[in-house]
Amino acid sequence: MIMKANVGNPEFDERYVLDRREAVPALVGGHKEFLFIAGLAGTARDVTSLVNDGPSAYGLGGAMGAATMMGLGLALARPDRTVIAFCGDGELLMNVGSLATIGVRNPPNLRIVCVDNGHYGETGYQRSHTSLGVDLEKIAVGSGIRRTLTIGTAAELPKGSKLLRESEDAVFILMRVKPTDPPKFKRTLDPAVCRVRFKAALADAARAGG
Amino acid sequence: MSAAVHAESRVKAKEAARAGWQYELYDLLRRNNFTQFAYVPDAGHTVLINESLADAEVESIALTTEEEGVAMMAGAELGGARGVLLMQSSGAGNCVNLLSLIAGGRFPFLTLLSMRGDFGEGNPWQMPMGRAVEPVLEAMSVRCLRVDRPEDVVPVVSAAITMAFQGGEAVAVLLTQKLIGAKAF
Numbered sequence: 001m002i003m004k005a006n007v008g009n010p011e012f013d014e015r016y017v018l019d020r021r022e023a024v025p026a027l028v029g030g031h032k033e034f035l036f037i038a039g040l041a042g043t044a045r046d047v048t049s050l051v052n053d054g055p056s057a058y059g060l061g062g063a064m065g066a067a068t069m070m071g072l073g074l075a076l077a078r079p080d081r082t083v084i085a086f087c088g089d090g091e092l093l094m095n096v097g098s099l100a101t102i103g104v105r106n107p108p109n110l111r112i113v114c115v116d117n118g119h120y121g122e123t124g125y126q127r128s129h130t131s132l133g134v135d136l137e138k139i140a141v142g143s144g145i146r147r148t149l150t151i152g153t154a155a156e157l158p159k160g161s162k163l164l165r166e167s168e169d170a171v172f173i174l175m176r177v178k179p180t181d182p183p184k185f186k187r188t189l190d191p192a193v194c195r196v197r198f199k200a201a202l203a204d205a206a207r208a209g210g
Numbered sequence: 211m212s213a214a215v216h217a218e219s220r221v222k223a224k225e226a227a228r229a230g231w232q233y234e235l236y237d238l239l240r241r242n243n244f245t246q247f248a249y250v251p252d253a254g255h256t257v258l259i260n261e262s263l264a265d266a267e268v269e270s271i272a273l274t275t276e277e278e279g280v281a282m283m284a285g286a287e288l289g290g291a292r293g294v295l296l297m298q299s300s301g302a303g304n305c306v307n308l309l310s311l312i313a314g315g316r317f318p319f320l321t322l323l324s325m326r327g328d329f330g331e332g333n334p335w336q337m338p339m340g341r342a343v344e345p346v347l348e349a350m351s352v353r354c355l356r357v358d359r360p361e362d363v364v365p366v367v368s369a370a371i372t373m374a375f376q377g378g379e380a381v382a383v384l385l386t387q388k389l390i391g392a393k394a395f
Contacts, residue, residue: 037285069279070281072271073289073291074288074289075285075289076246076291077245077246077286077288097273097274097275097278098278100274101273191315192315203290
């Protein structure tokens with residue numbers, strides 16, 4: 001459903017064509033090789049539904065702006081794993097300086113994926129800065145992140161998928177999607193339960209030699 | 211030796227003694243397996259910051275704002291690493307909402323704050339946040355431990371490490387201006 005604020009805004013609609021419910025799974029592909037952090041609201045549902053509420057994803061329900069830097073702390077703690085921090089455009093705008101912090105360190109195993117629908121979906125689809133002219137990929141480039149990509153169409157998804165797996169630098173992917181709802185998925189919302197199970201799964205993997 | 215040279219060496223000796231606890235503090239953190247140091251540059255934490263930058267075995271990450279460090283510490287903990295967030299007291303105000311993550315997730319959390327707006331402060335701009343540090347942090351479930359004397363730094367931070375990483379608490383150690391001195395204005 002395109003929200004009322006966008007009716008009569010064809011330029012806007014043309015730039016935001018992907019459906020996040022299809023684009024996020026297509027971008028990630030096989031998810032088992034990754035650890036995930038997801039920002040509150042939309043991306044938390046995108047990612048927790050992708051892993052079926054499994055322990056490899058820590059999805060936020062508040063603490064807006066935390067996702068990218070949680071990703072950095074986790075990536076530095078686990079250089080043996082590839083970490084994908086998913087966040088919405090609103091989430092990233094709230095802590096956009098974190099791109100500078102990440103750009104300076106350039107952790108080779110961290111990927112930031114911004115699912116940009118140009119809106120604050122959770123609060124009623126008010127337009128965000130990104131649909132009003134702000135380009136977060138350019139900010140990522142200016143922040144020193146060496147590998148960046150904007151995805152606007154399905155044809156560009158395989159390139160993104162490859163970048164998530166093959167880069168030896170930190171990666172920033174801006175994926176533009178329609179301002180439509182993420183999967184309706186009931187995830188575990190208790191942040192302490194999610195922490196404990198995330199750590200337990202990593203410990204199990206270590207015991208299993210993985 | 212002239213009186214002036216004597217006076218200068220006395221000052222240097224005093225400064226070295228004052229900085230001594232900072233080196234002991236860095237050693238304490240390293241002995242306790244801290245491998246992530248996150249900070250907004252701050253004069254009060256100069257020694258810890260420089261030691262971490264010079265230490266090839268730790269990550270030393272400069273932040274653009276203190277709240278980044280709160281999230282980074284949570285990510286480190288998820289990955290099984292210990293981190294410490296270094297900030298000036300004014301940074302506590304920047305952290306408030308992200309401390310929801312620490313409280314709700316019951317993340318062990320350690321932050322060391324160098325105080326401003328505290329004992330002997332001469333800059334009126336520092337006063338409001340100086341007064342607010344403890345009530346604000348306590349309101350977000352971060353327990354505050356103040357240190358006024360050099361000989362108390364290591365014991366208090368040791369206690370804070372135990373409380374955080376065994377006791378599961380969020381703990382802030384406030385390095386007061388009695389300890390670090392007030393900046394002259």
